[in-house]
Amino acid sequence: MTAPPAPSLEPAVHVAGLRRTYAGRTALHHLDLTVPAGSLTALIGPNGSGKTTTMRLLLGLDRPDAGTGTVLGAPLHRPARYLTKVGALIEQPALYTRLTGRTNLRVLSRLAGVDDAHISRALQLTGMDQQADRPVATYSLGMRQRLGIAAALLTEPRLLILDEPTNGLDPLGTAQLRRLLRTLTSDGVTVLISSHQLNELDATCDHFVFLHQGTTLFQGDRNALGASQRPSVEAAPEHPTQLPELADAFTEAGYRARRHEDHLLVDTAAGRAGDLNRTAAAHGITLARLAVRRPTLEEAFFSLVGQGPQSATEDAGSAGTSQGPHPC
Template identity: 35%
Template sequence: MIEAVGLTKRYGAKTAVHNLTFQVRPGAVTGFLGPNGSGKSTTMRMILGLDNPTAGRVTISGHPFHKLPNAPRQVGALLDAKAVHGGRSARHHLLSLAQLSGIPARRVDEVLGVVGLQDVAKRRTKGFSLGMGQRLGIAAALLGDPQVLLFDEPVNGLDPEGILWVRNLMKRLAAEGRTVFVSSHLMSEMALTADHLIVIGRGQLMADMSVKDFISANSADFARVRTPDGEPQAREKLTGALVEAGANVLPEPDGALRVTGLPLPRISDVAHGADVRLWELSPHQASLEEAYMRMTQGAVDYRSTTDQRSGFLPPPAPGAWQPPAPVQLGWAETAYPVLPGERPNPYATAPGGATAYGAPAAAAPGPAPAGTAPQGAPAAPAQAPAAAAPAPEAPTAPAPDLTKRDSEDAR
């Protein structure tokens, strides 16, 4: 078992990890999630004794890593698949690790077979692809047959077959009673692999719970309702009837309605009473990705901006294809609005008292009155004159493509 208590790491004036306390228990795959720069890599390095904590402690099976007897036989890790001497073959790389730890040479051939590299065992690693390097790193982690395993982005560069193999490997290792700690940005893969989640943001703990509880705590179920595409008046009529019945209605980008506050049978009864045909009435349960995005939106350091060079593009030729105008959503610049019934998230608060979802912290989104723009959406532009004046010359100094919020990278 891995146990961290008050774990803190500072680099000068920068705090990369602050007061982290959690446990990674055996018999389950524990996912380690967080935005870039949140301190995940720093935390894993402290677990493995590669960085010393400024405060607090972290132990493996009750001991700091450097006090574990023959640590490679108890702990296996993949942090950087490129940390390999390019002039060595895959077998010689693993053999050198085995000799340093007193592991029999026959184990090298065993793990090469486990990860599927037996046919390229004599090739130099500098010619390996990213996926092959990942397999070699996993082989090195498994070399000592350890009870505790840490993996940082283990499926990076793998093809679909390799991703499935890693997923099944993690589950099998956990089923054997081992402690498996996996850091990843692939929410879809974590949803299929992890049993428990530890989520951090800007170095602080945000969640420590099962995947099911995490999704339930950071999302609200809703119903998708769609009326015939060629009958916009029916959509407006249904919206009014649902609001009158006590529902909260938000428009979806594809023209459907997102309805909360009423069960599906009641929505059907309201539509029937309003004499409106339905093309779709389906329940929606949030995915791990949606729940993760809701929780961590206020802890993201890097956000993209509008391309300042877009004004330099030549005008399209007459009759050329033009991209469709963006659909105005019922919330401002976000795909994850706060929904009724959703548990408040104290970490997702932006400066100035506004939530990370673009609405005041105390205000719940509601349907916009008919004929008015949704709250937070830009007002409709005025009618353009027949002959538009030439556009002013665009500025010559380009703005950066990325903006960094409040802090430096927390490694």
């Protein structure tokens, strides 16, 4: 990559009131989105929530029916002013399967008017340099995905937009992508990414946007996300057979305790952990674990939607589970 741009207080993306309707179906309804410059932002929501539509609007592949905004400081309705500084992979990459990976990138570099030196850099960054001279027809799905990301990096963009980039990647490829994205943001590149792998977004991203039914539920950094959620503490007895007894003890003390695998989730602030410990001790129960718990992205999403995930934790003593859409 070239030298990172000077830090800017202006967000890489800032749009407000985006609306897009297809054949009477509203895909986006007054959507607001801010992507801080230099951030690694996750776009999260169920299928049909508007993630891909939002990315297509930012890339000028579609036009909003209403709404305003800027991308890299240029007006959203003038995509030609900013697209030369944007790289993207939306859905599956379009590749010539009879050509080698390197030749595919050479064709794209000619179309983009960039130097061939960028090809080697993009191949190295994505870990495809050793496979670049094989025909794309011999590539696995994950290899094609990585070549598509290499193509998105050819122009050394300031903004990188990736829709499901982990599709087809094995654990090694996913780890390589995580390192790549962190390298890019350390160089000043802004990354906007969507993925079905919420645990990977949780481990990688520093800014989060939740979409639901075409509108914005939440956007902010990890601290803001944590502050928006109900605090909880994990508590596990030394002897697993005492879990029901521990749940009853917490309930009698006025806490809401939910069973989750081999421990309880107790709805209370971290500062009350000492009280939980004393409650357990008063009932003759020794705790093997007592720790503040940060909600996962999936749990945060369902909390904001007001529904429970299909595999949600259960209230202590209850066998039922609530149903809801998976936030993919």
